[in-house]
Amino acid sequence: MRYHTTLFATIGTLPFLLPLSGFAAPPQSESSTISTIVDTTTQASNRPRVIELEQSIQAALRKAIQGDAPQLTRAQLEQAQETSQQADIEWLHNSSYDFAVKANQQAGIALLESFSHLSTDVLQQNTAIVTRINREATKGQREQALVDAEGQGYLYYLADALGPRLGKVFITAYDRGEIRKAAVLLKLSAVSTSAAKQHFNYPRPFLQPNNTIHLVPDTAVIGDNKPYTATGGAFPSGHTNTGYTDALLLAEMIPERFVPLIDRGARYGYSRVVLGVHYPLDVMGSRMIAERNVAHYLNDPQYRRLFEQAKAELRSALEKACGTTLSDCAKNSPQDDPYTAPEMKTFYRYTMTYGLPAQPDATSAVSVPEGAEVLLDAVLPKLSAAQRRNLMVKTALADGYPLSGESGDKGAQNFWQRLNLHDAVTLAQHR
Template sequence: MTPVRLTLLLLPFLLLRAAPLAADPVRPAADPVAFARVTAASTDPAFRALRDHERAGLMAALRRVVGEGPLTDERLNAARQDAPLADQAWLAATGYDFKAATAEAQEAGIALLAPFRALPRETLDANLHRVEAINVAASPAEREQALYDAYGINHLFFLAEALGPRLGEAFLRAYEKGGIGKAAALIKASAISTGPAKRAFDYRRPFEVAGNRIQLVPDSIFVATGAPYKAAGGSFPSGHTNAGISDALLLAAMLPERYAALVARGAGYGYSRLVLGVHYPLDLIGARMIVERTLSRFLADPAYQVLFATARDQLRAALEQECGVALVVCARPAGPQSDPWAAPAAATFHAYTLTYGLARLESTDRPLPAPLAAAVLLAPLRPDLPVADLAEILRSTALPAGFPLGAAEAEGVAWQRLDLHRAAALLTH
């Protein structure tokens, strides 16, 4: 693409940034948290039917694995995708070395998040106060949704609502039949555990801090004893958020027609950890950074690309068959009530989750070096664009420098600054 054409592509974004109300992309004009509250309590018939199908599907899948005995935290957290949902035999037969990729990603993730150790007390205090505010103000519907997200970590049901009512129902039908088994297996295998990072940083969870205001959420749905939902181990970074965003981004790469909505849903999955009071905002931000870095490596690996293409093609064929029409038609937004994750309010919400309103540690206009390594994350949206052009779009839509965890550059890219939702919107509008 010529410089002139790239400038024309970027012009709407440049004009938006020049407007007074958009001068600070991390201070949205609308209340971003209201989106999560309204979406959780939605009474729209199409959206509720889709979400009810998600929840019923998850419970059936968990019961199939756990059996008819009492549901416990240990048994639920150990329940993985079984047949027919995921084609683990296919994935194993590919011989892809996930073990080596995991070790590299985990070590790199710890190095990437090293700035956490140097954060000032004021930032850490604000980190606690923000989760307290979200947790205390959460509605009953938000808390219920957060519990479904918590126990849905090992399955893909939660992603359906980001696809809209028509494609979302097709996704659930295909998933439950085993029609997207390759994609399901690959997506979950690509979510790298944050266990080593949690042990390395060894940071207490919000509800463990002396004098905290966290209100733990009683679980009357899964364990069904009314005991408060808790989480064990270190808090930083968030393992659930890591899995949720990884799942969402990989499905977005396979279904670019719903890219931005899926990116927003991944952010919403992380937000649910604040609702439950078991993580801080920086835990979620750190997890997102690790995911973006990890998936950029996977998607640039020729051997992984072969697996990805096979899984993507099976997924798209199965969804088109279930829809009965072309995917581009089936994926069209259905309006803000029935399809909230594709609505403008979701963009405001996503922008908030990039920083959660935490203050910048330095006021600087330091430019983001062209994030060439991250360009592969955008490539499914515009495979015709050169890597350099995609990197320029990421650079132009990125957050300012100086936010916690993003103050230092890593491998030429401050992953904390990337805004995939904003970049996707620029490419598709």
């Protein structure tokens, strides 16, 4: 991602420029609770094994960006992506699979169309929340956000959701080229949000008049203190779309870590807010798109064949390196595994709304689109399709939050905004 040392002087041609005064963020107690939970997943954790894994992820990313160059430089960020050693591009190319990018981009725009009809009040609260999270972020959160941001082209950031043992095995297998099919399939399954960004044309938080966003200096990746920023429109978040797609697909391949991985997807989106380059609504919208797209692909028989090949290679490589089953390798002491902590339920639920208000008169029952239950197939294989659909309904977010459509709407946008995969899985597993 490009960096800039100055902000644009004028932005009068952009729509939706909002004054920041007069709108309060969520209560301080809620902010403090969420921040404390987030810190446990960073190098600010007080657990040595957590810190060690986060440092391993950071080091692996820096090494990958640098490649064979004598030193790490900012210019290398422009070409930072998986190598042929890590990703089997030829395998996917030879499959001739059509990801139908344009059609899926238009489906994503339609899914998020209610954004265009949100009230000024909601948009101003949206701005107030990103400002608070950005300004109050801890050092650990900011450094994690930088690693997340510059790691978009790789899969390293998923390792911490696998826990200390499996996480290290994952990094090693990835760099050795032992999970190449999964690596390329995950990355190319993230449908670009560029068309949606152009359609909604919403300015980023640090471009709003009178904003007080703190652009975070890079102390974690290149280490040159250049402030992190981003170009293009804000809504929806491209990074979050990638991060959540990667996390959800890996969760489908490693259901032993399903909930931690989808929590990691939500955590990745939170990093974009920490950096002040995206609003809560941007990451909420991208979660919806990612979930919809993954379900779409998993219901496609041709994609499913590729997925199963990639999954088999991945699981075989990881089990061989672990020297035991993935079920055993995925287990850790609770204190060393923050993504399995009970508090993550609170965090995931928070990221579904970021404290934005719901319409008080919205009481529609959620309607599950055909095939959406495929997302729970791998993690809850003993349940029927009907039972998985019922779980989605039972654990759905209340109606009326932003991006869920107008009151009484039972369409796709209403479902994907309200789908709570974390609660659906944990409810079934703890019965």
